[in-house]
Amino acid sequence: MSIVVEGVSKSFGSFRALQDVSLTVPEGSLTAILGPSGCGKSTLLRLIAGLERPDAGAISIGGRDVTALPPQRRHVGLVFQHYAAFKHMTVWENVAFGLRIRKRPKEEIARKVGELLDLVQLSGWAHRYPSQLSGGQLQRMALARALAVEPKVLLLDEPFGALDAKVRGELRAWLRRLHDEIEVTTLLVTHDQEEAMEIADAIAVMHQGRIEQVDTPDGLYDYPASEFVMGFVGQTCRVGDLLIRPHDVRILLAPSRAARRATVRRVARLGYDVRVDLLLEDGHELWAQLSRDELLELELAAGQEVFIDLSRARTFDRPEALPLSA
Numbered sequence: 001m002s003i004v005v006e007g008v009s010k011s012f013g014s015f016r017a018l019q020d021v022s023l024t025v026p027e028g029s030l031t032a033i034l035g036p037s038g039c040g041k042s043t044l045l046r047l048i049a050g051l052e053r054p055d056a057g058a059i060s061i062g063g064r065d066v067t068a069l070p071p072q073r074r075h076v077g078l079v080f081q082h083y084a085a086f087k088h089m090t091v092w093e094n095v096a097f098g099l100r101i102r103k104r105p106k107e108e109i110a111r112k113v114g115e116l117l118d119l120v121q122l123s124g125w126a127h128r129y130p131s132q133l134s135g136g137q138l139q140r141m142a143l144a145r146a147l148a149v150e151p152k153v154l155l156l157d158e159p160f161g162a163l164d165a166k167v168r169g170e171l172r173a174w175l176r177r178l179h180d181e182i183e184v185t186t187l188l189v190t191h192d193q194e195e196a197m198e199i200a201d202a203i204a205v206m207h208q209g210r211i212e213q214v215d216t217p218d219g220l221y222d223y224p225a226s227e228f229v230m231g232f233v234g235q236t237c238r239v240g241d242l243l244i245r246p247h248d249v250r251i252l253l254a255p256s257r258a259a260r261r262a263t264v265r266r267v268a269r270l271g272y273d274v275r276v277d278l279l280l281e282d283g284h285e286l287w288a289q290l291s292r293d294e295l296l297e298l299e300l301a302a303g304q305e306v307f308i309d310l311s312r313a314r315t316f317d318r319p320e321a322l323p324l325s326a
């Protein structure tokens with residue numbers, strides 16, 4: 001089911017946490033809400049879940065206005081960063097909990113819990129207790145528990161936030177596969193642009209209580225709507241009003257009409273990538289990201305004079321992208 005947020009605002013005292021936020025999460029999609037700490041991501045998720053009420057605006061799920069409904073009548077599954085498992089219950093009992101309180105028949109509970117444990121790859125752990133699970137396994141159990149009651153939408157707030165980078169990476173790939181399998185509309189809150197870019201169909205970038213842009217991962221990266229978005233979804237260098245991604249900085253060995261004179265300050269190998277720190281004649285500093293092959297071709301060394309083509313830079317003073325002319 002789709003989620004539609006229309007013109008939602010929310011203040012805490014005099015602090016405006018959300019200002020006129022609108023967002024559509026299409027049915028079956030995996031959409032990420034991406035933004036820095038404090039931008040209002042969790043507040044938006046909590047409003048959709050019904051844990052908070054908006055001051056203005058409306059929220060609908062599957063075409064039904066749920067703005068005035070309590071959480072339990074919205075049929076949402078929720079998973080947070082620090083999942084509160086029932087410690088005295090086994091994994092099986094934790095996953096079965098929601099079905100038991102809904103008084104579902106025993107056979108149905110047994111079948112469903114079995115299926116869910118398969119889905120989250122915890123079948124072999126059904127009779128363990130939460131204290132015997134790793135962080136990644138606990139979060140998978142949390143997902144199984146959220147899915148048990150067949151939510152119409154799944155809301156995930158930094159579900160892998162507390163885990164180390166390697167486990168996070170594994171769970172990301174796993175979540176994407178799970179989503180493709182069960183096709184439940186999913187909204188994922190994260191401050192990690194790599195996480196959002198890797199698994200989401202669409203990303204809503206938030207900044208200071210507003211949504212700055214909603215687009216596909218490629219769309220955000222290639223056509224950022226604002227300087228904030230450009231800086232948040234990838235690396236950028238600034239040269240005066242111009243913003244450019246380091247891999248778009250072209251280094252030339254001979255002068256050309258559009259190129260600026262610069263000095264190589266340092267060449268650093270970062271595995272296959274190479275970082276070349278540059279000082280432009282006018283005093284601006286920037287860096288170029290090259291491949292090792294490109295570096296070998298250019299034979300760059302510190303102190304060398306080169307020419308920098310910034311024609312792929314952008315400026316956000318005016319709405320359209322402005323290529324630099326000489």
Ligand SMILES: Nc1ncnc2c1ncn2[C@@H]1O[C@H](COP(=O)(O)OP(=O)(O)OP(=O)(O)O)[C@@H](O)[C@H]1O
Nearest residue numbers: 012015017035036037038039040041042043044191
């Ligand atoms: N119940 C509350 N009372 C007062 N202020 C709140 C409350 N909930 C959130 N805020 C404030 O609203 C702002 C947005 O909070 P929110 O938790 O939505 O941010 P976030 O983007 O999820 O950040 P993080 O990634 O750090 O969790 C913050 O400045 C926060 O302090």
